[in-house]
Amino acid sequence: MSTEQSSFAVVDLIRAKRDGTPLNDDQIRWLIRAYTDGAVAEEQMSALAMAIFFNGLTPAELATWTRAMIDTGERMDFSGLSRPTADKHSTGGVGDKITLPLAPLVAACGVAVPQLSGRGLGHTGGTLDKLEAIGGWRASLSNAELFAQLEDVGAVISAAGAGLAPADKKLYALRDVTGTVESIPLIASSIMSKKIAEGTGALVLDVKVGSGAFMKDEASARELASTMVELGRAAGVNTVALLTDMATPLGRSVGNALEVAESVEVLAGGGPADVVELTLALAREMLAAAGVAADPEHALASGAAMDVWRSMISAQGGDPDAALPRARETEQVRADRDGVVTGLDALGVGVAAWRLGAGRTRKEDPVQAGAGIEIHARPGDRVAAGDPVLTLHTDTPERFAPALADLSGAIAIGDAAPHPRPVVIDRIG
Template sequence: MSTFDVVDLIRTKRDGGVLSDDEIRWLIDAYTAGTVGDEQMAAMAMAIFFHGLDARELPTWTTAMIETGERMDFSSLSRPTADKHSTGGVGDKITLPLAPIVAACGVAVPQLSGRGLGHTGGTLDKLEAIPGWRADLDNAAMLRQLEEVGAVICAAGSGLAPADKKLYALRDVTGTVEAIPLIASSIMSKKIAEGTGALVLDVKTGAGAFMKTRERSAELARTMVELGTAAGVTTVALVTAMDAPLGRSAGNAVEVAESVEVLAGGGPADVVELTLALAAEMLAAAGVDADPAAALASGRAMDTWRAMIRAQGGDPDAPLPTPKHVEVVTAPASGVIQSLDALAVGVAAWRLGAGRARKEDPVQDAAGVTWTAGVGDTVTQGQPLFELHTDTPERIDRAREALADAVVIGADAAEPGPVVLERIAAP
């Protein structure tokens, strides 16, 4: 491979120029190997933040990141594969009921998930609230579980797109997280390397989301759909609402409990709606004609959930952890809830111990927030509205502060907005 001067490449992108395929491949390889330093890649990330990557640069950048590691292969499985990725939100427990529903319909779901950081929760943190459940599986165990059970939710191995792990950490400390080309290549390099045949993206938008505006969310969704399609993965995106949190819980054990309610045929309407919408997209993308609502109603999805939890060492019948301290926050006024701020709820759950400020921080299994009413519901002043769950009561005051202005109550009638705002697929 040719060798380049990294400073020349930084200057090119700084000045709005275009990098060649060879330059991009060399840069990613050299950075992964450590011959290009963090300070140089930080300068490149900032140049990309301001000037972007064009329609040729971005696929090359993504492929170069994939090629720094391994690619998984699910071709030995007896059923097609589909995966879902969410850009992260508050109360977003959708993966938990979704994977067993889709698996119960005949599609294998290799769901490589992550941990929470900041106000957005992590799927693995939630599942680790289940006694005995473990996130780490080797590839052989993962394949075996996909064949026997149909679904696996586990941690991604370090072999998938190692360039992304380095670059993600760098973006986090250099103010370049929000660059759409870098977000898209980060997500899609791992998902393409994962080897699934179909991918459905849940791109959140609104107060509790990473992307605050509908336009930016749709741009990110389109960019990722184009990358996936170019790589031969059937890719569809739904842009979904995240001004209000999903469901009635945000945290770890509390979200597992709500997911089990959904699998048992109950649960909050918005969680059920989004789960079934994503399930239908995954089944269609995998070429399987099945009704996810029927898999839910028949109990087959619950059976798959129990098998999936058991296969990873968990006990689906064990009581979930309960907090040492519960504090009730009451409604400040009587009337109709006009809005419920997802970010405020997410920050409260985080401050109670459900999330982490740094990757190495521990989380509390029992920490989180639950609420009894959402947008459009009528409340009476003084009625219980939120419950704050934590093992460390000294955290409660700061969680209360986060929720101080979370709810707007008025006299007017209100209705929750649509959950799915837009569908984006390849032309």
């Protein structure tokens, strides 16, 4: 916003959005800056967010809204690096540890990956929480450290600095407590303001669909993906999106240290088929978007990706050879009949893992590094009565009862194998 622009009466902007009237560029730029600076009261922004929740934003409003959020902070510039950059953003899911093997894999193929990540809240896990299960690893890096690591190692996974889109941090917290989170324009601007400010040249979006995802149905996920792709491209970032399945948890582990162990398995050439498939699919998209012709499957098989992983963890103070934390207590959930697993509800598993201590209710809550759920049987697997389907892990055994209650009805066993679900549903962009 230029200093010459006059201020506006916030109540006029609230009324306009309430009545479905678009805001102009000057109004939006002033509003976002004034709110970030504390000149617009929380209750006023709450009312405006609710009006947007019901009436949406036009494409022009959304583009300006996103730019205005970016302009409240710094923009990073990676043009001085010796290789192109690409990043991935997932809308969040259960067992979604893909960033961990993906960042070193893409770096091993010649593309720098500045992966600025967050912590988990509720049933979706946070990448930083997972990595903090590794002894000594630190999430917070200065910009100088981040640039140096990208040049030397090729990949960094770290916390986003406070200087990136500070308007988003403030608005996100407000939406969380005012029932206005589930607004596609506000979700899209929140994600894309941070990713555009981050300065990556290419961006691949992993938009989850299903019970364990933010978007439960394909139509909503498709709309969100298309909106974000358009915002990215309008800002000069080569952006594509994959719609991916989140009806069932990804892989065979949910929880911080458990997911790190599974990610290392993938980097060692093993790991669950769905995790490997999605990691490779996203890697191919990131490499293509960055304009680099390389075979990620070869980088995985050759051990090159594992080498980058070890360097990346070491560069941030972690010991890649350290034993991962294990929870003190375990309890198994067993099949109640012979048959084939026909369903394993991602939301039920995710909430149960959260109850066990793998997640948090408030941002300041601690997490248990060893808490979570091991999955022994996934949809399509045959089981006999009494076979273990899940193993629950926690340091605090009083958490087992509420977790088991969340899992009631989450496991379905039938006589016939279910129709296989694709990991990647569609590509947008």
